[in-house]
Amino acid sequence: MATIVRDPGTPTQTHHEVTRDVVNTLGTAGKGYLLLLAGAVGLFLVGVGTFIMLLKDGLGLAGYNPPVFWSVFITTFVFWVGIGHAGTLISAILFLFRSPWRTAVYRATEAMTVFAVMTAGLFPIIHIGRQWFFYWLMPYPNQRWLWPNFKSPLVWDVFAISTYLTVSTTFLCVGLVPDVAAARDIMSGWRQKVYRIFSLGWKGTDNQWRHYSRAYLYLAALATPLVLSVHSIVSWDFAMSIIPGWHGTIFAPYFVAGAIYSGVGMVFTLIIPLRKVLKIEHMITDYHFDNLAKLTLFTGSILFYAYLMEYFIGWYSGNVFEQTTFWRRAFGPMWWGGWTMIICNAFVSQLLWFRRIRTNLTSLFIISIFINIGMWFERYVIITSSLSNDFLPFAWSQMNPTWADWGILAGSFGWFGMWFLLFARTFPVVAIQEIKEQIPYPRLRKGGH
Amino acid sequence: MARTVPGVLAAFQHIDAACDAIQALRAQGRKDFTVYAAAHNHELEEAVGKPVSPVRLFTLFGGLTGACAGLGMTYWMSLDWPLLVGGKPIASVPPYVVFIFELMVLLGSLSTVAGVVLLSLAKPTTGLAYDPRFSDDQIGIFVPCTGADAAAVERMFTDAGSVGVRHAA
Numbered sequence: 220m221a222t223i224v225r226d227p228g229t230p231t232q233t234h235h236e237v238t239r240d241v242v243n244t245l246g247t248a249g250k251g252y253l254l255l256l257a258g259a260v261g262l263f264l265v266g267v268g269t270f271i272m273l274l275k276d277g278l279g280l281a282g283y284n285p286p287v288f289w290s291v292f293i294t295t296f297v298f299w300v301g302i303g304h305a306g307t308l309i310s311a312i313l314f315l316f317r318s319p320w321r322t323a324v325y326r327a328t329e330a331m332t333v334f335a336v337m338t339a340g341l342f343p344i345i346h347i348g349r350q351w352f353f354y355w356l357m358p359y360p361n362q363r364w365l366w367p368n369f370k371s372p373l374v375w376d377v378f379a380i381s382t383y384l385t386v387s388t389t390f391l392c393v394g395l396v397p398d399v400a401a402a403r404d405i406m407s408g409w410r411q412k413v414y415r416i417f418s419l420g421w422k423g424t425d426n427q428w429r430h431y432s433r434a435y436l437y438l439a440a441l442a443t444p445l446v447l448s449v450h451s452i453v454s455w456d457f458a459m460s461i462i463p464g465w466h467g468t469i470f471a472p473y474f475v476a477g478a479i480y481s482g483v484g485m486v487f488t489l490i491i492p493l494r495k496v497l498k499i500e501h502m503i504t505d506y507h508f509d510n511l512a513k514l515t516l517f518t519g520s521i522l523f524y525a526y527l528m529e530y531f532i533g534w535y536s537g538n539v540f541e542q543t544t545f546w547r548r549a550f551g552p553m554w555w556g557g558w559t560m561i562i563c564n565a566f567v568s569q570l571l572w573f574r575r576i577r578t579n580l581t582s583l584f585i586i587s588i589f590i591n592i593g594m595w596f597e598r599y600v601i602i603t604s605s606l607s608n609d610f611l612p613f614a615w616s617q618m619n620p621t622w623a624d625w626g627i628l629a630g631s632f633g634w635f636g637m638w639f640l641l642f643a644r645t646f647p648v649v650a651i652q653e654i655k656e657q658i659p660y661p662r663l664r665k666g667g668h
Numbered sequence: 669m670a671r672t673v674p675g676v677l678a679a680f681q682h683i684d685a686a687c688d689a690i691q692a693l694r695a696q697g698r699k700d701f702t703v704y705a706a707a708h709n710h711e712l713e714e715a716v717g718k719p720v721s722p723v724r725l726f727t728l729f730g731g732l733t734g735a736c737a738g739l740g741m742t743y744w745m746s747l748d749w750p751l752l753v754g755g756k757p758i759a760s761v762p763p764y765v766v767f768i769f770e771l772m773v774l775l776g777s778l779s780t781v782a783g784v785v786l787l788s789l790a791k792p793t794t795g796l797a798y799d800p801r802f803s804d805d806q807i808g809i810f811v812p813c814t815g816a817d818a819a820a821v822e823r824m825f826t827d828a829g830s831v832g833v834r835h836a837a
Contacts, residue, residue: 358741365751434784
């Protein structure tokens with residue numbers, strides 16, 4: 220007789236237990252949560268203070284020095300855009316693939332996407348120096364009626380990032396509506412009033428589900444190419460130039476894989492402590508971490524290949540500027556940055572071949588910290604090392620980050636962490652309705668549908 | 669306050685019982701019933717038997733509008749102030765594909781959401797009897813009816829295996 224093997228991804232709780240456990244996460248905050256939030260707000264205030272100093276004294280405080288005018292701020296911009304990509308991959312692409320393990324983690328990763336892109340969006344504004352003219356980034360004609368240059372990758376970027384932020388926010392909010400309605404029906408008092416507003420009159424009628432489920436599918440279908448395009452466009456900010464080390468056709472897939480890799484790393488960093496603080500360990504289990512780790516291993520291996528190819532093509536091109544750039548990345552003044560990125564990204568990710576590591580949360584958390592550091596350094600090395608030594612050796616100079624760079628970087632982590640933590644206590648961080656979709660309703664008669 | 673629609677509201681614990689009740693309602697020629705569920709369920713969708721949502725038309729219209737807007741905007745703005753740089757074409761499609769694509773996705777997504785809102789508003793739920801358990805673990809069916817008709821519907825729900833039936837005044 221054939222044995223039906225239960226999919227390990229199928230939740231073990233009943234419908235009622237899912238609602239109860241997720242809505243319980245919205246209750247009064249505990250000590251651990253408040254400590255994390257206080258830390259995030261503290262870092263954010265460091266960033267605010269640094270930004271005020273930058274407004275007052277200018278970008279000179281931030282180590283901007285010829286020939287390096289793109290440094291920590293642009294590095295951090297690319298880092299945060301990349302973080303967002305794992306969220307959309309898990310919520311949209313894996314939704315289209317009907318991957319069962321995404322349901323428990325996708326809401327948290329989707330929120331991570333929105334807040335990461337929101338954080339990234341601040342950096343072009345901080346970077347431009349005269350921040351009060353930030354609206355010049357928008358495509359409208361200047362006083363001579365000259366329109367923006369649509370052939371510039373920087374204008375592509377403005378469109379790509381703003382579209383990405385809008386679409387991911389829409390996707391997150393649409394997904395939240397039925398869950399907020401479930402919370403509304405359990406809560407009482409002022410909380411119920413607030414959730415009633417956010418639930419937009421949702422009652423889960425057949426008519427609402429009919430339109431909603433289709434719309435969600437189309438949103439996922441639209442978000443899928445968007446996520447692949449956004450980091451490709453970010454990579455073209457560099458690849459469309461002729462700077463050695465930037466002008467590579469591999470950049471788009473290399474950046475997309477790196478973005479997903481860094482994003483999944485951040486998912487580990489956020490979810491491992493969060494599931495403990497919110498007491499949802501039984502909902503996000505080893506099974507989910509194992510699958511997330513496999514995704515990390517896959518993208519980390521693509522990254523490993525891309526690093527090898529970068530160095531190989533640098534040598535094989537016969538172009539002395541390319542060769543020098545890559546030689547200096549490994550053995551020049553920035554060797555420490557170059558090796559940090561290779562060790563943290565290419566080598567550390569290979570540890571995930573072992574199942575014991577993939578299902579050990581302490582190991583995964585440590586690896587995720589390596590990934591975060593490695594991916595920030597990857598962008599830092601690509602950006603500053605290429606600008607430090609371009610075609611004119613007499614102009615070569617190293618970039619040295621200052622306290623202002625570190626202050627803004629710390630502030631960005633605080634800003635991101637603050638929004639993520641506030642979200643996690645205010646809205647269901649696990650998708651109630653999608654988990655329920657996986658749990659079969661009880662039947663009067665035996666046999667399945 | 670919205671007027672309550674008179675009718676019968678039944679709660680079901682079992683999916684097959686709810687589907688039986690829906691099919692019985694359809695067999696009686698009823699189309700005005702409302703089914704509540706906490707999650708999207710294909711079995712219920714099949715039992716209700718409504719056609720595929722037309723929300724896809726909103727997505728298509730929004731996407732096409734966005735693509736045309738992206739192409740039109742970049743072409744028109746380039747030709748509005750023709751600036752010849754490096755002998756390159758003033759208006760060039762390959763770089764403009766980025767704007768065409770981004771605006772297609774942007775307007776396609778926003779119009780999809782607008783479609784859900786408009787289509788849901790076309791069949792308002794105001795005044796229909798509802799129970800908070802329907803967003804938790806039970807399936808609900810509401811049938812607007814009065815008098816003898818309501819008694820027959822109540823009987824049918826009880827026979828199908830409903831775990832609770834009540835009348836909405």
